Amino acid sequence: MKKIILILGIIVTAFSSCSDYIEEDSRSAVPADETYKTASGFQLLVNTNYAWLKGIYGGAPWIFESGTDMYAEGRTPEPAGLSQYSQLVPSSSEIGPLYKSCYELIQSVNKTVYYSTVTEQNANVSVLVGEAKFLRASAYFLLVQNYGGVPIVNEHVTSPILSFTRNSAEEVYNQIIADLDEALANVGTDAYATSGKVNKRAVNDLLAKVYLTRGYETFGTAADFTKAASYADAAIAGQGLNIAFDQLFKPGNDLNAETIFSVQYDKNSTSTDPQNLGNNQFYYFSSYLGGSETKGGSPLRSYNLLPTGYALGLYEKGDKRWEATFMTEIYANYYDFFRVADKTNLKIKDFYEPKWFTPADRLAWETANESRKSTDFEYHPWGEYAAEYTLIKNFDYTTIPVKKFDDPDPTTPTSTGNVSTRDIILARLGETYLVAAEAYLKAGNPTTGLARLNEVRKRAGVANATAAQFNIDYILDERGRELLGEYKRWADLKRTGTLVARASAHNYKIEEANFVGVDGALKILRPIPQSALDLNQNKDFPQNPGY
Incomplete structure (x- = not known):
């Protein structure tokens, strides 16, 4: 199963609020109930669970990255609630989609679990249910990180439910872990690069992240960090970081040996509706x-x-992740970087000077590349291409592009929209090493934690961190270097309790006062969407602090 394809002829699902669940629209001659009772039909139902991930991650990544220390808006505004906090309210349009999409996935899994008891039985049913429960756990994990306690709804819904009770965050974590424990016992061990399916490694990786995050909660314990370290090591399974960093995100290499889990796309399957x-x-x-x-x-x-000045300044001389992450030289034809093997004679349109350049380095670069400069060449000195520099200059090409997600083989011309069919990598081995590093540090074993972190630095080509440097701030810096743009940053800062301090220190749009909400409470969690509250007939459903 290289790619998961949503089979529209079998099922169409709709979810408009916490009280509207799956509605079936069978567009074949065979009723859905009858179809799902066959082995092939049940497999299609499981496939729809994977497809729901596209609704969670395929659009704008505001809720994952905006309003952090790493990213700030430039000429084009971001949703003000998420990017600046002071305007974040329950009716903010940008906080509802994640809530909605996660429950769409949860209800799809609930349907899968229901039909697993009545479908044609074979040895593969328990494996597929394990995969589905991993996905349900993933959705609940996103919900609890962003909104805190939310309703746990694990029944197959066939008629509208109009009243929901809010479960505690601790109960949601217990639900997540129960799903993952069952998934770990049942999913397969085939390599993700060849199967494209949830396997035991992916489950171990997510269990590590769940226990690590729960350990910071008021109900968390030191044992959570110990378990997180153990599950992270189980996911690592002795595999070294042997792929060059610039190959991890090379177009066409998304399913490499270090990819643990991703949202998969296929150019052929999206051609009917690429937008x-x-x-x-x-x-x-x-x-x-x-x-x-x-x-x-x-x-x-x-x-x-x-990228903010802080984000750009994280890299030191010799760090291979700098040029693998950013387009430091832009050619007259941007995509020639990917399409032309010998770049010797390509004309350079823009160059972005790294932090460590001295005047002598600049002179040497300009001299060596004089003949390669295009007629409209621009040299961007260090300090003149970060997000905050757009207050001074906001022309095209002012800020440095992130290239690691570029798609040189787009589905549609760029004039028709922002469309890519590259996979979105949600879990990879380099991050698992950093999860292990943080877990071991919090579990009271900094020596082992430092060793895990230095494996990441070794691959990057930079010197080992020292025991004196090794703390949560250093781990967050390393995660910034390693995982820039990978849908992690807000959760990283929220988990470690550093969101207010880091965002206000490094994002020019944010001050500490931006986080202060109703009754002086801080806006750390996102608000429960007002639309969900309005449609819930149970009015004893508390809103989060600060709203």
Whole structure:
């Protein structure tokens, strides 16, 4: 199963609020109930669970990355509630989609669990249910991190439910772990790169993240960190970080040996409706580059979620992740970077000077590349291409582009929209090493934790961190270098209790006062969407602090 394809002819699902669940629209001659009772039909039902991930991750990544220390808006505004907090309220339109999409996935899994008891029985049924419960746990994990306690709804719903009770965050974590324990016992062990399915490694990886995050909660214990370290090591399974960093995100290499889990796309399967079936990941993290109207066809960019000066300054000389993450040299034809093997004679349009350049380094670079400069060449000195620099200058190409998500083989011309069919990698081995590092540190074993972190630095080509440096702030810096743009940052800061301090220190749009909400409570959790509260007939459903 290389790619998961949503079979529209079998099922169409709709979820408009916490009280509207799955409605079936059978467009074949065979009723859905009858179809799902066959082995092939049940497999299709499981496939729809994977497909719901596209609704969670395929659009704008505001809720995952906006309003952090790593990214700030430039010429194009971001949703103000998520990017600046002071305007974040329960009716903010940008906080509802994640809530809705997660419950869509949960209800799809609930249907799968129901039909698993009545479908044609074989040895594969328990495996498929394990995969589905991993996905349900993933959805609940996103919900509890963002909103705190939420309703646990694990029944197959066939008629509207109009009243919900809010479970505690501790109860939600217990539900997540129960699902993952069952998944771990049942899913297969085939390599993800060949099967594309949830396997035991993916479950171990998610269990590590769940226990690590729960350990920081008021109801968490030291044992959570110990378990997180153990599950992280089980996911690592002795595998070294042997793939060069610039190959991890090389187009066409998304399913490499270090990818643990991802949202998978296929160009052929999205061709019928690329605007809705593709994803938007490559569209962010850069200034506007001119789009299709520019000679040479630069990719269309949003000009928001721009790397901050703090994010750019995390890299030191020799760190291989710098040039693997950012397009430091832009050619007259942007995509020539990917399409032309010998770049010796390509004309350079823009160059972004790294932090460590001295005046002598600049002179040496300009001298060596004089003949390669295009007629409109621009040299961008250090300090003049971060997000905050757009207050001074906000022309096209002002800020440095993130290239790791670029798609040089887009489904549609750039003029038709921000569409990519590259996979969105949600879990990979480099991050698992950093999860282990943090878990061991919090569990009171910094020596082992430092060793895990230094494996990541070794691959990057930089010196080992020292015991004196090794703390949560250093881990967050390393995660920033390793995982830039990978849908992790808000959760990282929220988990470690550093959101207010780091966002206000490094994001030019944010001050500490932005987080202060109703009754002086801080806006750490996102608000329960007002639409969900309005449609819930149980009015004894508390809102989060600060709203």
